Amino acid sequence: MPNERDIRNASQLTDRWLLRRQRKHVKFIEKSIGELQKSILNSISTLRTNKDGMVEGIRVNLKQSQKIHRDIEKSFQGKYSTKMRSVINDFKNINSLVKRSYQYLDEAVTFTGVEETALTVLRDGMYQDYIQIGTRAKNKIVQEVYNNVLANGEFSTLVGIIEQQLLGSALTGVTGKPLVQYARLYANDMIMNYHNEVNLMKAEDAGLNHFLYVGDIIATTRDFCKRRVGKIYTRNQIQSWTYRWGGKSGPALTHRGGYNCRHHWQATDPKWHKGKKRVNVADWNLEQRAGG
Numbered sequence: 001m002p003n004e005r006d007i008r009n010a011s012q013l014t015d016r017w018l019l020r021r022q023r024k025h026v027k028f029i030e031k032s033i034g035e036l037q038k039s040i041l042n043s044i045s046t047l048r049t050n051k052d053g054m055v056e057g058i059r060v061n062l063k064q065s066q067k068i069h070r071d072i073e074k075s076f077q078g079k080y081s082t083k084m085r086s087v088i089n090d091f092k093n094i095n096s097l098v099k100r101s102y103q104y105l106d107e108a109v110t111f112t113g114v115e116e117t118a119l120t121v122l123r124d125g126m127y128q129d130y131i132q133i134g135t136r137a138k139n140k141i142v143q144e145v146y147n148n149v150l151a152n153g154e155f156s157t158l159v160g161i162i163e164q165q166l167l168g169s170a171l172t173g174v175t176g177k178p179l180v181q182y183a184r185l186y187a188n189d190m191i192m193n194y195h196n197e198v199n200l201m202k203a204e205d206a207g208l209n210h211f212l213y214v215g216d217i218i219a220t221t222r223d224f225c226k227r228r229v230g231k232i233y234t235r236n237q238i239q240s241w242t243y244r245w246g247g248k249s250g251p252a253l254t255h256r257g258g259y260n261c262r263h264h265w266q267a268t269d270p271k272w273h274k275g276k277k278r279v280n281v282a283d284w285n286l287e288q289r290a291g292g
Contacts, residue, residue: 002105002272004279010104011214011266011281017097018195019262025087025187032083033180036075037166041159043071044145049155061149069142076138084130087187088123091194095119098198105267107206115201122197126190130183137165137179188260189249196254196264203267209235210270212279213256215263222246225257230281232270 046064048056055061099109111119141162148158160171168178203211213228224245238253247258256263273279 002269004273006104007212007266007268007272007279008281010101011212011264013104014097014101014195014199014264014266015215015262018191018264021090021093021191022188025090025191026184028083028087029183029187030180032079033166033183036079037163039075039079040072040141040162040166043068043075044158044162047145047149047155053155054152055148055155055158057152058149065145065149068145072138072142072145076134080134081131084134084183085127088127088130088190091123091126091191094191094195094198097195098202101199102202102206102267105206105208107202109202109205119198122194126186126194129190130186133179133182133186140165185259188262189255192261192264193250193255196256199265199267200253206267208267208269210268211235211238211265212268212273212281213263214266214281215261222257222261224248225261225263229263230279232268232273232277232279238265 046068048060048064050056058065095111102109144158144161147153148155157171157174160169160174163169164171164174164176164178166179168180203209210232211234212232213225213230215225215229217226217229222245224247235253239251241252245258247261249255249258253265255261256265270276
């Protein structure tokens with residue numbers, strides 16, 4: 001029969017893997033969007049401007065604007081959409097992670113064809129979320145190119161707007177959250193939420209109806225999480241938490257503390273903890289041990 005040490009090992013395996021993957025995905029996304037920005041700025045540099053740095057009008061720049069539009073579409077497809085698909089495809093490895101973690105609980109995990117199909121649909125939905133935020137940024141950039149050609153806008157302002165849409169800009173008066181900020185958030189949340197879906201699926205298969213809330217408490221930890229770390233709850237208890245809390249982005253069973261939450265539910269059984277209602281997880285140091 002599993003014991004508390006087995007639960008600790010399963011939890012540490014999960015958190016180390018997920019935190020490392022989050023960092024890997026964030027770096028990959030930042031690099032991809034950086035390459036996207038460089039490509040688009042290189043493309044708009046072909047716009048003709050006058051001696052005052054203002055973009056020449058439609059008669060001069062119509063054909064070039066149309067070419068830039070096509071270039072932007074290609075850049076987003078190759079340097080954003082395709083790259084984001086590779087991030088989502090990496091989620092397939094979570095199935096193996098869950099199998100390994102459940103070995104500590106003496107449970108042999110398998111995935112049926114129906115489950116694999118359901119998880120594919122789930123990943124596709126997450127990919128579409130990436131596409132939507134990318135499309136918003138792309139449409140804004142294309143519109144600004146045409147706007148500046150039609151209105152003889154200042155080229156440096158156009159550059160600032162493009163930078164703000166992608167990586168962020170310090171140009172005065174240019175506002176809004178850049179694409180990279182949303183993409184970072186998605187990189188952190190999607191992998192945690194996807195793992196949680198797979199984890200809950202296999203917990204049900206194993207007949208496990210209790211969950212230990214696991215993760216570190218750091219300076220930015222929400223009160224919702226602080227009060228639950230180390231405690232064991234039933235599935236029904238967790239599903240009953242319908243009130244709102246700071247950062248809530250979905251049900252606690254699937255989204256835990258909300259945006260950027262690094263905690264996870266560890267399937268367990270009270271008898272493995274000798275009936276304890278709370279487990280001391282303060283010395284687990286999961287995030288610190290995740291490494292680089």
